[in-house]
Amino acid sequence: MKKLLVVSIAIFSIYCFFVNSDVNKGMRHEFSDLKEEVYEEINKSVKEDNSVGSGGDQTKEFSPEAKEYFNKVAYGSEFDGGNSSLKKWNQDINIYVVGEKRDYLMSELNDIVSELNGLISTININIVDNESDANFFIIFGSQQDYNNYDEESIGFTEHNQGLFIAYGGENLTKATMYVDIERTSTIDGKKHLLREELTQSLGLCNDSYDYPESIFFQGWTETTEYTEIDKELIQMLYN
Secondary structure (H helix, E strand, O other): OHHHHHHHHHHHHHHHHHHHHHHHHHHHHHHHHHHHHHHHHHHHHHHHHHHHHEEEEOOOOHHHHHHHHHHHHOOOOOOOOOOOOOOOEEOOEEEEEEOOOOOHHHHHHHHHHHHHHHHOOOOEEOOOOHHHOOEEEEEEHHHHHHHOOOOOOEEEEEEOOEEEEEOOOOOOOEEEEEEOOOOOOHHHHHHHHHHHHHHHHHOOOOEEEOOOOOOOOOOOOOOOOOOOHHHHHHHHHHH
């Protein structure tokens, strides 16, 4: 855009010079040629500026595998009773952490948020210090701690060491989630649950057996990174 601004100013300056000067036809012809060259440069600059957008390529062509996987992961969830509508956030997500803020979990949370903000261009995800500023609440504690914080979780935590509950239907406005730091025995297991539940609460709510290394894999894993297809799904939903 800076390049475009410079050449635009150049055109205006040259135009003013010729309008206010007594020049011959030859000079006017030369100016006409120069004007065409500058217009070509402007068009080239516009194309370059529009080729890539913030938070990822706005014209990215997603793989057929990612499109198929998206349809499995983004529509419905394990506990939605057959509701298969697409869900997403249309406002910034402000996260407040409740419970035992262990250093390795807080560090992992910061890493996940940074990665998501690098993939998503339409909203921002923030970690806030005041509970009143939040619309997303992460509980690090026991299943009972989560049941006490969000009664909607009662009945779902007995067999789930990680869980999220999102509110608002198709337009998500609030969510809670927890990582069971008592029953989950390994650090990587806790990190995995944090990444999985936080990512799924963005609207990618379902699980699948298709890709064992994916954060959305149905079976138990301790994956602590996004695969390339995971990243495509996140970008597909938000960009």
